[in-house]
Amino acid sequence: MSAAPSRPVCILGLGLIGGSLLRRLSDSGIRAFGYNRSTPTVDAAVTDGYRASSVLPEVLAQAAADDAIVVLATPFTALDTIITAVRDTAPDCLLTDVVSVKEQVAELVGRLHPGARYVGGHPMAGTSQSGWAATDPALFDGAMWMVTTHDDTDADDWLAVAGLARAAGSYVVPAANDAHDRAAAAISHNPHLTAAVTATVGAGESDLALRLAAGSFRDGTRVAGTAPDLQRAMLEANSIALLNTLSETIDRLTAARDALRDNGDVAAIVDDGHRARRKYEEIAGAAPTPITDVRIGDTGWQQELRRQAHLARVWIG
Amino acid sequence: MSAAPSRPVCILGLGLIGGSLLRRLSDSGIRAFGYNRSTPTVDAAVTDGYRASSVLPEVLAQAAADDAIVVLATPFTALDTIITAVRDTAPDCLLTDVVSVKEQVAELVGRLHPGARYVGGHPMAGTSQSGWAATDPALFDGAMWMVTTHDDTDADDWLAVAGLARAAGSYVVPAANDAHDRAAAAISHNPHLTAAVTATVGAGESDLALRLAAGSFRDGTRVAGTAPDLQRAMLEANSIALLNTLSETIDRLTAARDALRDNGDVAAIVDDGHRARRKYEEIAGAAPTPITDVRIGDTGWQQELRRQAHLARVWIG
Structure with missing residues (x-):
């Protein structure tokens, strides 16, 4: 596998994840460009030497002209507008995303852009910071990047999205959308709720208690510091799976x-x-541990990738 | 305030906290010596150049001869044996402790060694590791060290224990035992339980989930890795306060x-x-923020220290 995607990458949304991806790909010599609705964010990205614009139709026209891979990187709550624009201006581009739930995104893409070539993705990386100032081209180094792997997933499209994750420095975890969402509820979304309640109970006791707080509180409540609107968008989009882990x-x-x-x-x-x-x-x-003995495109490759992912293995190409 | 205690320090129990304290004080040129019931721990300490013994009566006889400050540093469950031995062999020594609850320790000291000069303490420092190999003389640097401050606390004894905390590199937080125990439940013991349940729910989902786990899970479950017997000793000794925070x-x-x-x-x-x-x-x-305008020993000094501690201030001498 070549580490570099064979085509340009267009990133829609330049927050922590999208912005870090733009930086990482561009720094690696891959042609990448991005959109953000906020002019200050775009100005900051351009000042730092990256290609970015706040004019969505122009960015998407460029993506169509370049046959770019289009990456949805906005919060879940902004996706409908973005997907509709992609359908209108860059309908033939291979589409992926970096959003923290997969079933709801797939449902939205299927409804708003039914002809899309779409392979979902989710890099398991982040900090409690947000925005361009927090972006880091090394954010994805050694991270796990889930890539949607269903029985009808196209081999070439899957390889393009998996190659993008590899180019960003990550390992590829091939999984079905529902398995991903249950896993994300258990190891990411539920931990946000336990961190939040742990912080609230601690702070509710007294300032003396916060003065005495040490490592267990500091580490156990870190993600409660993430911007509340980002947490809500992430958790509420995965409400069914989260209800199960929360009840448990x-x-x-x-x-x-x-x-x-x-x-x-x-x-x-x-x-x-x-x-x-x-x-x-x-x-x-x-x-x-790498996944072995699977040739992408061979009969049953999707099932075999998923089977090995459930053994905690990763695809490295 | 002089940074060095004016008398030797005898530390009973050389795990993470007691062992780190022995190293810190000895490295600072303070005469300090320790006891641990485990011969391999004592051998490791001696090999590293510290004074330690597994013969409790001899260690306590030395403490009595030196008029040392005696520090109880075993898990809560081992305290009764140790306190009884102190009463029998070093009854006049100033006694303190580094145990994570204060009311139950004070009750135990009052019952087993009613004549004791006792001022409790609790350094808010630790890692999920335990034992001599995990000790670190810098463990207490900049940490908060709670020192029991009641209306009948003796000024000289309080100054000696607070000076010990300062000599270890910590700030002194003067508080009543019950206020400490409520605070510790809220910012330390409860976080151990939320970390434990967060880990269990995540691991119960699938190995795939653990493969995908990133920062929120890693940080949010760290303290669940602490040795179970140490966690039990700590949490169960503070059961009343912990029941309240857990219910909330x-x-x-x-x-x-x-x-x-x-x-x-x-x-x-x-x-x-x-x-x-x-x-x-x-x-x-x-x-x-330092506590100001309190002279230890002046009328009402204990109340005023506690009042300022509730404003999240610390005593630095």
Whole structure:
């Protein structure tokens, strides 16, 4: 696999994720250009030496002329306007996205732009900062980048999107949209809610408590500092999966509360959490195991990629 | 205030906290020596150039001969044996501790060693590692060290314990035991439970989910990796305060679940969490404001210290 996509990349939305992607691809010598509705953001990007514009039709006309890969990189709540514009001006471009849910984005693309060549994506990278000033071309280095892999996914389009993720420095995790959304609820969206409630309970106690707060509070509440509108857009777009993980969280905390009240012990919740954290450290701490023996395009390649992804393996080309 | 305690320091228990304290004080030229029941720990400490022994009566006899400050640094569950030994062999020594709850320790000291000169303490520092190998003489640098400050606290004894905290590199937070325990439940013990349940829900979803896990999961579950027996000893000793914060956590998550289910929105929990995190960052991010205009020993000094501590100020001497 070549590390560089064979065509230009057009990025719609230049916040933390889209902006970092524009920088990374451009810095690597790939022809990349971006759109943002905010003029200050565009000015900042241009000042930093990148190609950006706040005129969406012009950016999309350029994408169509270049046969660019178009990347949706706005918050979920802004997608409908953007997808409609893509349909009107760059309908034949290969379309992907970097939004944190996949089923709802696929549904939106299917409804607003039914003829789209679309392969979804989601880089598992971010900080609690947002906006162009927070962008970092190294943001995706070694990150996991989910790429939608269904039984009807086109091999060439999949390879183009997976190649984009690789060019950004990431490993490719091939998964179905619903499996991704359940996973994202469990390891990203639910942690945002537990961080938020942990912060609220701590701050509600007293300023003395916040003065005494150390590592467990600092790390455990970090993502509660993310801009609230971005958190809402992300969490509310994945509400069904999130309801399930949130209900399980409440059930487990209630069982812990009952055990603490009735027996004075927290053994079960502490032991379960310790075992889970150790398993995470095993998977995240080791170099990723590559997916092997799959040729993209061979019969059943999509199923086989997904099967190996469930073994925590990654595609590296 | 002199940065160096005027007398030797005897540390009972050489795990992460006690061991780091032995190293810090010894490295600063303060006469310090320690006890641990485990011979391999003592051997490691001695090999690293520190004074340590696994023979408790000998260590305590030395403490009595030196009029040392005795620091209880074992897990809560081992305290009764240790306090009894202190009473039998070094009854006149000034006693303090570094245990993560204060009311239960004070109750234990009062019951087992009623004549003790005791001023409690708790350095808000730690990692998810434990044991001598994890010790770090810089662990307490810039940390908050709670020192028990009640209306009957003796000025000289308080100054000796506060001076010990300062010598270790920490700021002193003067508080009553019950206020400390409520604060510790809110900003340390409750975060251990939310980290544990967040880890469990994530790992329970799939290995694919753990493969996709990024910063929010990594940071939000870190303390779930702490040794389970240490977590249990810490949390169960503060069960009453922890029951309150845990119940509030459950109530807030349940309200969030209902809002998400009925209205599809997570505005309240996200906004509350963001505001709380910002307040924490304001307090933790700035240089600590010193307590002013209090002379230790003047009438009402204990009340005035506590009052200013509730304004998030610290005592620096």
